[in-house]
Amino acid sequence: MDVKALDLFQAYNEDKLPRDGGYIVSSFFNTRSKYSKYEIVAYNGVKTIYLTKEGLTFQTDGNKVFILSEPAIYSKKYIEPFRRDTEHLIPHRFSELEIVTASNQTRVMISKKPVITYSSFTILRPTGVNFSLIFYNRDDIFENLNYFFVETLSKEAGVPKSDAKKAGEKILEVVKSFSIW
Secondary structure, eight states: OOOSEEEHHHHHHTTOOOTTOEEEEEEEEOSSSSOEEEEEEEEOSOSEEEEOSSEEEEESOEEEEEEEEEOTTOTTTTSOGGGSOGGGOOSOOGGGEEEEEOTTSOEEEEESSOEEEOSOEEEEOOOTTOOEEEEEOOTTHHHHHHHHHHHHHHHTSOOOHHHHHHHHHHHHHHHTTOSOO
């Protein structure tokens, strides 16, 4: 297979979702600032995949990593991420996050450990400029994920490229610790 990644819902519609595992990256962008959230979900051994009004449900275990890019001007940066409003929330305390502070004071927060989902998980249907991609579990998966995060953190979230590279390395450290493989 030559394809490295596809839009998740396109892959589902074209019957190109790998049942033997892959990495789903979902983005959630704030329309009023550079505040950005990402989720990486790795799965393996799917029993079924089905479409609902909300999104795609996978009946299998998965590992999740949450990434949050918070611009320097974010006024509620002192609030624990798990206590924030829905648009700004990820399910972690500061102590559960690896934090990369960029030269422009943007903070990139990354789960220190994967969150395990048992039996099923749902990927919400993206709205607006948000997206969900399926990255195929190829030999170059880590290079592909790293390239994606360096580029999107620098272009979409306003993280300087050198700091985006540091964050990309931290993201890969966690992804490589996934237990479902």
